[in-house]
Amino acid sequence: MFTGNETGSKKNDAYRWAIREFLETGRCDPHWLCLYEDAYMTRKKGDVSYVVTRDWPVRNKSFVYDLSPWGDETPLDDPDQRLGTDLETYQLMLEAVQKLTKGEQMTEVAGFFSFPKYSNIPGYESKHDPVPTEWETVYLISPYNCYQNTVAHLCFNQSLHAQAPVGELKQGRPEQKEPEAGKTYLCILMADYDSATPLYDFLPKHWNDPARGEIPLAWGINPNLIETYPDVIQHFYNTKSANDFFTADASAAGYMNPNRIDSASLPLFIEHNKRFYNRLDMSLSPMVLDWDEPTDAVKNAFTQFSGDGFATIVIDFHNTGGKVPEPHVWKGMPVMELINSACNFSTPQQTAKEMSMEIPATSKGSESTFYFFRIVWTSPSQVIAALNELRKLRPELDIEVVDPYNFFHLYKSTKG
Numbered sequence: 001m002f003t004g005n006e007t008g009s010k011k012n013d014a015y016r017w018a019i020r021e022f023l024e025t026g027r028c029d030p031h032w033l034c035l036y037e038d039a040y041m042t043r044k045k046g047d048v049s050y051v052v053t054r055d056w057p058v059r060n061k062s063f064v065y066d067l068s069p070w071g072d073e074t075p076l077d078d079p080d081q082r083l084g085t086d087l088e089t090y091q092l093m094l095e096a097v098q099k100l101t102k103g104e105q106m107t108e109v110a111g112f113f114s115f116p117k118y119s120n121i122p123g124y125e126s127k128h129d130p131v132p133t134e135w136e137t138v139y140l141i142s143p144y145n146c147y148q149n150t151v152a153h154l155c156f157n158q159s160l161h162a163q164a165p166v167g168e169l170k171q172g173r174p175e176q177k178e179p180e181a182g183k184t185y186l187c188i189l190m191a192d193y194d195s196a197t198p199l200y201d202f203l204p205k206h207w208n209d210p211a212r213g214e215i216p217l218a219w220g221i222n223p224n225l226i227e228t229y230p231d232v233i234q235h236f237y238n239t240k241s242a243n244d245f246f247t248a249d250a251s252a253a254g255y256m257n258p259n260r261i262d263s264a265s266l267p268l269f270i271e272h273n274k275r276f277y278n279r280l281d282m283s284l285s286p287m288v289l290d291w292d293e294p295t296d297a298v299k300n301a302f303t304q305f306s307g308d309g310f311a312t313i314v315i316d317f318h319n320t321g322g323k324v325p326e327p328h329v330w331k332g333m334p335v336m337e338l339i340n341s342a343c344n345f346s347t348p349q350q351t352a353k354e355m356s357m358e359i360p361a362t363s364k365g366s367e368s369t370f371y372f373f374r375i376v377w378t379s380p381s382q383v384i385a386a387l388n389e390l391r392k393l394r395p396e397l398d399i400e401v402v403d404p405y406n407f408f409h410l411y412k413s414t415k416g
Contacts, residue, residue, distance in 0.1 A: 007082070033065065033108070037117075040117070052155070069133065103264075112151050113134070147255055148256070150194065150195040174242075177409070184359065184400070185368060188373055188383055191249060195255075196225065205379070211384055212243075212244065216243040216404075218284070223248060223282055226279055252302075253276035255289065259290050261298075263297055274305045283308040286311040289315075290322075291316050291322045293323055299330045307332060309405075329412055339371060339374065341355075343375060351382075352387075358371055368410070
């Protein structure tokens with residue numbers, strides 16, 4: 001049926017036909033897109049595990065696709081296409097979805113790009129490494145009011161879990177502390193539970209660590225995941241200790257670049273996030289991912305649903321002058337950097353060294369300092385071990401680990 005007559009690519013002819021037949025006609029639900037790997041790679045290996053997640057798009061009438069976000073390199077599965085054809089089709093799909101939503105809802109992109117097709121990993125040569133490809137995907141979809149729920153492999157029975165009844169989700173707020181001069185205040189974001197696979201598969205292992213509850217920790221769970229695994233989230237809320245606090249993870253209620261959202265769509269962005277933050281009793285966004293510091297308009301938007309605190313990781317892969325914001329308080333909302341250098345835990349000693357490098361020399365009696373660290377997919381016992389090593393490395397520091405609410409409150413009290 002598909003010969004390449006339309007685009008010069010059989011793959012893209014098929015997608016263009018599907019966009020016309022299923023998106024432009026409204027036969028697919030524009031609240032959902034599924035970036036799921038097709039059978040190109042798995043067929044060769046006789047591996048059919050890629051079908052595990054297919055119940056989810058069927059239940060949601062989602063449009064499923066597997067395209068490259070890059071326009072400067074042909075993809076592995078279609079090397080003879082005209083340069084940029086995948087990207088052009090990608091944009092046509094996003095335009096069709098945005099037209100269907102009529103500015104009334106945002107669209108979740110569930111799933112992740114195919115590493116061997118579209119990025120540089122051992123055995124598969126590409127101009128682009130995986131992390132830049134991840135960021136380019138989010139950069140591409142954000143202006144169309146789309147957000148990602150990235151990793152979705154081996155997520156079983158999503159269509160069943162999504163229908164589980166869930167009660168009211170409350171986490172409460174800690175008693176506010178008074179700032180003390182000379183303190184080094186640390187807060188730890190237990191990060192990257194912003195998509196289905198980490199929430200369903202990774203978090204239970206670290207959540208069940210016997211040391212959980214010994215120190216205050218922020219756990220990053222994107223609130224939009226209540227649409228996918230409400231019962232799993234209910235379990236974490238039911239079993240949290242007084243020292244466990246849930247915040248948003250990658251960006252907000254979904255992984256997007258807020259600076260890339262059109263100003264006319266910011267009211268929709270605010271409404272979307274308010275709904276999910278209220279549902280999960282959240283008011284913090286400690287890991288907003290973007291290419292530059294937040295604009296005034298973006299900060300104004302976040303004050304509407306994340307007034308207790310905002311922190312960001314800025315990576316400017318396009319080299320356009322992006323920079324991290326100077327810590328400040330914006331209309332009552334603390335704004336600062338989420339420190340990323342210690343994110344990939346190796347050993348307690350190495351993590352302590354990474355943390356120490358972020359904390360300059362200080363003298364006793366000076367004003368308090370504040371450092372918010374991201375640590376990915378690591379158990380509380382390992383984090384505690386790293387903090388103990390940090391205290392050995394830096395005995396001159398009066399370190400106090402605080403919960404995320406008090407961290408931002410204390411900064412605001414001291415600096416605001």
